[in-house]
Amino acid sequence: MNINPLQPPLLREHDNMVTWDGLFGAAISLSIANFSELENKLLIIITPDVQTAEKYLAELKFFLHDSNIPIYFFPDRETLPFDHFSPHEDLTSERLHVLSQLPNLKKGIVIAAISTLMHRLPPISFLTAHRFNWKIKDILNLTQIKTNLTEAGYRHVEQVIQHGEFAVRGAIIDIFPMGSEIPFRIELFDNEIDSIRSFDIDTQKSIEKIETIQLLPAHEFPLTEDSITHFRQQWRAKFSGNPAESPIYQHISKAQPIGGIEYYLPLFYVQCATFFDYCPGNSVCVSVNGSGNEHANIFWNEIKARYTQLSVDSTRPLCKPEEVFVPVPELFSQLKNFTQIKISPHTPLPSPALTVDHRNPNPVENLQRFIATNPGRILICAESTGRREILLELLKKNRVDIQLIDHWNAFLNTTSKMALTIAPITNALFLSDAQLILITETQLFGHQTIPTRRSKKRVQDPDSIIRSLAELQTGAPVVHLDHGIGKYIGLEKIITDNVESEYVTIEYADRDRVYVPIHALHVISRYNAANSDSVALNKLGTNTWEKAKEKAAKQIRDTAAELLKIYADREASTGFAFPKPTDDYLAFRRAFPFEETIDQRIAIDAVIHDMTNAKCMDRLVCGDVGFGKTEVAMQAAFLAVMGGKQVAVLVPTTLLANQHAQNFQDRFSQWPIKIGALSRLQSTKIQNETIQKLNEGKLDIIVGTHRLLNSQIKFKDLGLLIIDEEHRFGVAQKEKVKSLRAHVDILTLTATPIPRTLNLSMTGMRDLSIIATPPAKRLSIKTFVYDYDEIMIREAILRETMRGGQVYFLHNIVETMPTIIEKLRDIVPEASITFAHGQMPEKMLEKTMSDFYHQRFQVLVASTIIESGIDIPSANTIIINNANQFGLAQLHQIRGRVGRSHHQAYAYLFVRNKKALTKDAERRLDAISELEDLGVGFQLATHDLEIRGAGELLGESQSGHMEAIGFSLYMELLDETVKALKAGKAPPDTFVRDKGPEIELHICALFPENYIHDVHSRLTLYKRLSSCENFNAIQTMKSEVIDRFGLLPEPAQHLFDLAYIKIRAKVLGVQKIDVNKLFGYIQFNDQPNIDPKIIIDLIQKQHQNYQLAGKNTLRFKTVSDKPAERIQMVDNVLQKFE
Structure with a gap:
């Protein structure tokens, strides 16, 4: 019917x-x-x-x-x-x-x-048996809960980060239930559930209280003792052969x-x-x-x-x-x-001619004729907000009366003849009985436009990412400030005077060892350099390490002077101070359809701060592909336009220029801001018109390729230059940009900054913001390195196409691309295949990419032209042929073409012979395959620094000195030297870090193994605590540890108490505190920050308890075996000096 x-x-x-x-x-x-x-x-x-x-x-x-x-x-x-x-x-x-x-x-x-x-x-009985609810006041048997969760397929981990995981720390259970969008933290009082709270995966901090949660099994199969027995019996009954040979069994x-x-x-x-x-x-x-x-x-x-x-x-x-x-x-x-x-499938009636013709004085004449001859009401469906606004402007300009509506029922309830909405409708709809018509953009423009991709907390300090000890593996090289390069052995417990303490063990040449107390971990950093695997360990008791530091310091002074000149030129230049953000800016910011991540918020605030200062901005925003860098740029562009300036957005390819222009149209659709695009794909007439508008100030924002840097273009009042992927531009373009830095605010966006750019950012010549928080539901990319294998290629393509996705096949030799395409058609005859490369006519290339975007083909064989390509959310597998021929930054950028949706993405890196790879190529492929986690663009750039020997900074080779002392220490010394020169002080001859006061109370102060099981977690927390510089930082960390691991046991409480004492002692100018059961000693430095009268007064009035024991040492009496009382006594003494 x-x-x-x-x-x-x-x-x-x-x-x-x-x-x-x-x-x-x-x-x-x-x-x-x-x-x-x-x-x-x-x-x-x-x-x-x-x-x-x-x-x-x-x-x-x-x-x-x-x-x-x-x-x-x-x-x-x-x-x-x-x-x-x-x-x-x-x-x-x-x-x-x-x-x-x-x-x-x-x-x-x-x-x-x-x-x-x-x-x-x-x-169904499986789900029923393994589904259960927890609510406040429920009684839980912790041992039984662990068993039940394990049998239901949940994985017992140290830190919960994804579905199907749980962690138990004392009386706290963290769990990420299947079927839930958020994880939960259950806190027990004895065996009773005292509280249930949701928590953030990245920060591990609690968010809000919950009354009840439901748990589903973690898999579609059970792992109970009975089910495993049943599995084993069925296996032996069904299959011949020895079960012991099967990894599955x-x-x-x-x-x-x-x-x-x-x-x-x-x-x-x-x-x-x-x-x-x-x-x-x-x-x-x-x-x-x-x-x-x-x-x-x-x-x-x-x-x-x-x-x-x-x-x-x-x-x-x-x-x-x-x-x-x-x-x-x-x-x-x-x-x-x-x-x-x-x-039943029905063949549609021929679609009426509605195409918009921009060559016609009235581009919408076909549509107007259709409206006049049809008595029904018409709804036009746009693909995005920006497209809706473009259509609205076009229709109003040609006197087509139309109403904006939000959804389908609003259209049914309105009486307007014409309405416009945003809807995912791709085929027209004619309802003759009800006289209702739906028209799509495809009918109006002849092809689907490419809509913007929308993506829906962790704060990453750039410096801490480099120097973090969290990634340390046993045997990895580390740098101790005083002793040099050694090998990390692990954490070790040592008992002295009946007090157990934990130390980081570092092994040097001749198997000599140094034991670093956990409160002094700030003297250790990771060793990053090209020769990390084969670096020679320093020998204790020699001056080799001091000489290496002195040589590096001498060479660094010259480099610092050059950097300072760049910095001085930048500081001396007077740029434009944009007005402070207004209500309009706040409204624009609130219109972002997703919640800003913490990283995004910090980056945006930093950019706004830079722009509202008179000094010219030069900021690098680094973040993985699709992590929200464009939104940072858009908010900067809005502020610039509101301040009366023009904005130029410079991108490396015409395809990317088109998509960025579309993205900006979408985001700015509600504001009277004129946006244009400039690229070779446009006719000469349109290019000349755009340039004229730009020169006359009739365009606020222009998006284009290096054509924007042409001398023919004279901006009326350029205030902000946004550069996407600066390393893709040539020397001439970079020199042109360099000439603009002195008087225009510059914002550079990159997924993987080139090492030189990174070096400049890290030394403060350019400011750096990192966005390392992935969009909601974005999954890491599973990466594999294989020898070329046609069976595996077929599997990879079918795995993707059978779930409705698409595949990139990267082959970077245009001459042999036809051969590869024919081979792929033989390997996967059921897949539709097309190709794209930079030698194609640009209009053909644009059509190919548009066809691939709209899923008219399943596999795209392409050259590296896709490296800075348009976003294709349905492409979630990439196969890279001859992967060893690409650099690490390029591999990361290419891999970032996939994984733009919530589907699991795959990257297959094929080489001809893994065994024949060079050492550098092998390390590059190892690095890209190991770093599957999201937000690793910054870490990849530092890996690139190591592999290239840290490259060249300002054209002068630095690799020898960087390898001698390691990248982290080198950058720290460079930073200190620059600061000294800025302050008019003599730079250091070598590097001496302030280690802070030495505190020894002869008490057990550590994170017990039964409190925090994971050695890496303990190491990371020790490092963080030793780096805390004020009471607030210690208090915040203490709160986090209690939240994650439960109430502090006594040794952990002592650890935080000592951290408080160390901060107080440092402020007072105390060099060392040593307290035993009978006496305590406080040794001051030569210029302590205390009033000498206080010490004199103490000695005179309480001479039985306080005495001088040398030039800078105060001795005081203690009679206590209890650690808590000893801590309190030291705290009381220090308070007397404040």
């Missing part, structure tokens, strides 16, 4: 199979949306593939914008049949959440691809999950379930876009082909396909248990 999407027919009592005809495009989603509001039933929307499922999800959310009907998406595992990978924890979390909701969902919508529904699932026997274990689900259960076993009896299955036998059979054939290909591995025997997947006949037999609606 032909269906009216606004009034779809209700089901009759005995309807088993209903066909809806006459629907196409958005009419299908609109029909389903209205049907869901009319019927009290659960609708299962079955699509032919994942990509179509996501399309219907977006459209249904638009049509049901203000409805209370729940809409769920049941995600695919995103792995190939019988894969060696397991789904990401976030996917498993989402799947288990949907399955837990299904049985009791009486009304709502669940969307899934037909291939997803063909996977067998755990029985061995891992599960030890209750350890292994990649791909989901394809052995039948061995855990007597009988698996299917998706439809979870669905209520009143569910209605809606098949759309021909999601029937054809697509199910295609997937079943892929299952059988994979089974045949992989079943030869005797260490990884496979369950039969029908045991793990639902065969096509069984699938459609199960569907017959539910009422079915089949929406």
Whole structure:
């Protein structure tokens, strides 16, 4: 029957199979949306593939914008049949959440691809048995809880950072439940739950109190003793051969999950379930876009082909396909248990000619003719806010009266003839009965425009990232300020005078060792240099280390003088002080659709501070691809325009210029700010018009390539230059930028700064901001390095395309690209493949990238032109051929092309022969594969510094001196020298760090191992505590430690007490405090910060307790065996001097 999407027919009592005809495009989603509001039933929307499922999800959310009907998406595992990978924890979390909701969902919508529904699932009883709630006042047995969580698949870790993890520290349990968007912290009082709080993954600090939480199992399989026994019995019964040879059997026997274990689900259960076993009896299955036998059979054939290909591995025997997947006949037999609606594909009517023609004096003449001849009401759907504003301006300019509306129901309730909204609709919709018409941008402009990508706390001090000891592995080289380069051995407990203390052990030449007290860790830093693996260890008792420091100091003085000249020129230049932020700026800032991360907020505030000062800004904002650098630039641009200045945004490629221009149009759409673009893709006429507007001050913001630096362009009043990826520009362009630095504010954005840029930033010549906080749901990129393997290439491409995604295949030799394309078509004949490189005509290149963005192709074979390309959220796999030929910064930038969505992203780095790689190439590939974590752009740049021998600073080779004392110490000495020269003081001949007072109270002061188990956590906390410079820093850290690990045991309390004493002693000019059971000694430096009269008064009035014991030493009497009393006594003595 032909269906009216606004009034779809209700089901009759005995309807088993209903066909809806006459629907196409958005009419299908609109029909389903209205049907869901009319019927009290659960609708299962079955699509032919994942990509179509996501399309219907977006459209249904638009049509049901203000409805209370729940809409769920049941995600695919995103792995190939019988894969060696397991789904990401976030996917498993989402799947288990949907399955837990299904049985009791009486009304709502669940969307899934037909291939997803063909996977067998755990029985409902599994979820019931392993789902439980915790609430305030519940009694928990901690031992039993650990067992239950482990059996439910949760991983016991030191610090919870992702779904399926839990940590126990004394009376505190941290857990990130599956199905939850946030982790929780449970605090026990005895065995009773005293509080439940959500907490932040990055800072590990509590956020708000919660009354109750629900826990789902962490996997789709159990790891109880009974289930493991059942698994082992089924394995031995089903498979021949020795189970001990199978890693899967061995891992599960030890209750350890292994990649791909989901394809052995039948061995855990007597009988698996299917998706439809979870669905209520009143569910209605809606098949759309021909999601029937054809697509199910295609997937079943892929299952059988994979089974045949992989079943030869005797260490990884496979369950039969029908045991793990639902065969096509069984699938459609199960569907017959539910009422079915089949929406037959319908060929749309020819679309009327509505194309906007900018060559016509009236560009919207076609649209106006259509409006005049159609009595119905019309809704135009724009793809983004910026596109909506551009359309609105175009229509109003040509006298088309139109109303802005927010959602579908607002359009139905208005009487306006024409309306404009933002909606994810890609196909037109004509409702002749209701005289309603939906028009898309595709109809108006002939192709889809590229919308902006939107991304939804951790504060990273640039210096601390470099010098952090958290990454130290046993055997890694470290630098001790007094003794030189040694090898980190670990933390070691030593007992002296019956007091246990913890020390960092460093080994030097001839196996001599130095033990550094945990309160003095600020004298240690990591050794970063090109030869970290083979660096010679210093020999104790010689002057080699002092000579190395002296040589470095002498050479650094010359470098510092050069740096100071640059700095002086910059300081002397008088720039423009922009007005302080107004209410308009605050409104613009609030309009950012996502909460600013802490890193973003700090970077923005730093930029605003720079711009409102008369000194010219020169700031580098470093952050991984997609971490929000552009928003920092946009807020700076807004402030500049509001201050009456023009803004230029300089980007390395025309494709990027187009996308940045679009992004700026979107973000500034609500403000009367004129934005233009300039690139070679434009006609000469348009370029000349843009330049004229720019010179006359009729454009506020211009986005373009190096064409912006052409001498033909004379800005009327340029106030801010924003540079994206400065290292992509040539020498001539950089010199032009350099000439602007003296009188224009400059903001540079980069994902991986080149080492020289980084060096300049770290020495204060340019200011540096780091954005290291990833967007919400952004996952790290799994990175692999392999010898070239066509089977692995096929798997990588299919793994991505089968979940609806796309693949970059990077091949940087244009001449052999046709050969590679033909080879790929042989390897993966089912994938659609196109190509892009810099030697193509630019308009063809733009069309290719636009086609790839709109998913008209699945694989893009490309050169490094994609390095600074447009954002393509659906591309989440990149294959890099001959990866050893790229630099580390370039590999990081290229890898950043993927992982722009919440899907797990993969990077495959292929080389011809791993064994034949050079040492540098091997280290580069090791570095990129090891640093999978998000926000590692800064660390990668420092790795690049190490690999290149720290490069050249200001054109003068520094590598020898940097290698002699290590990058961290070198930069610290350079910084101190610059500061000394600035202050008019003589720079140091060598480097002596103020170690602060030496405090020895002969008490146990440490973090006990049974309080903080992880040695790296203890080491990091010791380092942080020794670097605290005031009481507030100590108090903040103490609060954090209690929050994370529970109430402080006595030795940990003593550790913080000593830190307080050290701060107080340093202020007073105390050099050393030594207190035992009978006497205490306080040794002052030569110029203490105390009144001598106080000491004299103490000695005269309390001579039995206080006496001088030498020139600068005060002796006092103590009679206490108790550490707390001894601490209090020292504190009291110091207070007398304040």
